Amino acid sequence: MTRPANVRVRFAPSPTGGPHLGNIRTALFNWLLARGAGGAFMVRIEDTDQARLVHGAVDETLEALRWLGIDWDEGPDVGGRHAPYYQSQRLDRYHAAAGNLMDAGKAYPCYCTPERLQQMRAEQARGKQHVGYDRRCRALTAEERRARQDGAPSVVRFAMPKDGTTSLKDVVRGCVSFENELIDDFVLLKSDGFPTYHLANVVDDHDMEISHVLRAEEWLPSAPRHLRLYEAFGWTPPVFAHLPIILAPDRSKLSKRHGAATVTEYREMGYLPQAMTNFLALLGWSLDDRTEEFSADELIKAFSLERVSRSPAVFDSDKLVWLNGHYIRRLTHRDLAEALLDFWRRYPPAEFPPPRDLDLMTRIAPLVRERLKTLRDAAPLVQFLFKKVDYDPSVLVQKRMDEAGALDALKQARAVLGALPSHDAASIEGALRPLAGKLGLKAGQLLGVLRVAATGLKVAPPLFETMEVLGRDRTLAAIDDALDKLSAYSAITPG
Numbered sequence: 001m002t003r004p005a006n007v008r009v010r011f012a013p014s015p016t017g018g019p020h021l022g023n024i025r026t027a028l029f030n031w032l033l034a035r036g037a038g039g040a041f042m043v044r045i046e047d048t049d050q051a052r053l054v055h056g057a058v059d060e061t062l063e064a065l066r067w068l069g070i071d072w073d074e075g076p077d078v079g080g081r082h083a084p085y086y087q088s089q090r091l092d093r094y095h096a097a098a099g100n101l102m103d104a105g106k107a108y109p110c111y112c113t114p115e116r117l118q119q120m121r122a123e124q125a126r127g128k129q130h131v132g133y134d135r136r137c138r139a140l141t142a143e144e145r146r147a148r149q150d151g152a153p154s155v156v157r158f159a160m161p162k163d164g165t166t167s168l169k170d171v172v173r174g175c176v177s178f179e180n181e182l183i184d185d186f187v188l189l190k191s192d193g194f195p196t197y198h199l200a201n202v203v204d205d206h207d208m209e210i211s212h213v214l215r216a217e218e219w220l221p222s223a224p225r226h227l228r229l230y231e232a233f234g235w236t237p238p239v240f241a242h243l244p245i246i247l248a249p250d251r252s253k254l255s256k257r258h259g260a261a262t263v264t265e266y267r268e269m270g271y272l273p274q275a276m277t278n279f280l281a282l283l284g285w286s287l288d289d290r291t292e293e294f295s296a297d298e299l300i301k302a303f304s305l306e307r308v309s310r311s312p313a314v315f316d317s318d319k320l321v322w323l324n325g326h327y328i329r330r331l332t333h334r335d336l337a338e339a340l341l342d343f344w345r346r347y348p349p350a351e352f353p354p355p356r357d358l359d360l361m362t363r364i365a366p367l368v369r370e371r372l373k374t375l376r377d378a379a380p381l382v383q384f385l386f387k388k389v390d391y392d393p394s395v396l397v398q399k400r401m402d403e404a405g406a407l408d409a410l411k412q413a414r415a416v417l418g419a420l421p422s423h424d425a426a427s428i429e430g431a432l433r434p435l436a437g438k439l440g441l442k443a444g445q446l447l448g449v450l451r452v453a454a455t456g457l458k459v460a461p462p463l464f465e466t467m468e469v470l471g472r473d474r475t476l477a478a479i480d481d482a483l484d485k486l487s488a489y490s491a492i493t494p495g
């Protein structure tokens with residue numbers, strides 16, 4: 001594996017939406033390349049499309065990166081020698097760059113109105129011609145331009161070569177050629193004074209000394225424009241690597257209907273950052289087509305552009321669920337307890353107010369973790385620790401039992417447990433199993449009654465250990481409560 005030298009890469013989100021999986025996958029690949037090569041990773045906010053800005057999108061994206069442990073050497077919050085890292089704060093630079101191109105005759109002002117452009121496109125479509133700007137303003141003489149200067153607001157367009165091809169050597173896709181005649185004289189500066197993505201992206205990548213551009217394949221059509229811009233400026237372009245698109249399992253474009261769309265939503269569903277990072281890394285990269293588990297450190301060591309695939313990555317939510325369970329089971333009890341408390345602080349559960357008792361959670365964590373696919377699965381299972389769970393007394397009565405039998409079982413169990421010298425799981429088990437036999441019950445029946453009594457739940461963590469965690473007092477109080485409930489209930493039920 002060759003490690004490129006002097007790597008400087010960037011993640012350049014446009015704050016037009018949340019941190020979608022595809023975008024964060026791009027961020028991760030850039031970060032892995034930088035960290036593996038001892039290079040620099042930066043975040044640059046491409047906020048030049050003022051009409052599409054979404055409030056809060058930058059914060060949400062940065063928070064998603066932080067959550068995944070993707071740290072940046074330059075960018076928002078941390079600054080850096082190429083600050084500012086918001087394109088909206090770099091407008092002068094783009095104007096100067098566009099001015100240079102105009103002076104050199106490589107760009108020109110365009111005075112065409114939106115109405116004219118619309119009409120032009122409609123005619124082209126009707127005539128089954130290539131739809132694109134017809135370069136009318138490119139032909140204007142200097143004098144004609146001067147005459148228009150105080151007229152309608154103009155945009156600045158790039159003068160694309162009219163024929164020939166532009167070839168890109170892409171690390172992932174190999175050599176890709178584009179016919180120049182099919183590429184418009186695209187806009188560099190818009191009528192609102194903001195640059196287009198193309199101009200700002202190229203100017204910044206050059207100014208910020210970006211060595212490699214790793215971005216999603218959907219940006220491939222922009223590459224010939226960018227290469228021509230680099231050429232017009234007289235700059236050396238970076239290395240390009242276009243990352244494969246991500247498809248849904250049915251090979252359609254991944255969308256909301258295939259599950260959540262943003263990393264934030266996965267966080268809220270209870271996925272661990274370790275699982276998410278591992279999962280995202282496998283969307284278009286593999287070490288050997290076999291190994292599925294990678295910690296962030298292992299990814300940094302193993303990642304290389306040579307192993308980025310050209311064919312689409314397929315989003316497999318079962319794999320994410322599997323990875324998440326896997327990482328949950330690898331956490332220490334205390335780390336899982338902490339992860340749960342943090343999770344509930346951020347996303348308070350419906351069942352109880354967010355608890356803080358780390359010791360209590362550390363004791364219950366091993367009892368529930370086998371059953372957790374996500375952190376969200378925990379609250380229903382452990383709610384009895386943090387509140388009195390209300391239940392219908394009839395639930396105490398197990399199959400092939402009547403109320404009198406259940407009452408008796410509760411009374412006897414209370415007596416046995418109350419007399420135990422030590423309230424640990426082994427002693428509890430040692431006392432309750434023989435009791436079932438004495439009462440002529442199956443162990444499952446007795447434990448079923450007690451499970452409901454102790455937790456208010458039919459499905460709960462293993463009973464003996466749960467009773468130990470609850471402690472003697474709470475266990476006995478819960479059984480007393482069940483006795484009261486069931487006596488009151490049998491008093492009003494006929495028969």
Ligand code: GLU
Pocket residue numbers: 012013014046197201214215216219
């Ligand atoms: N602002 C673009 C985006 O939102 C960046 C594309 C690029 O990396 O060139 O993805």
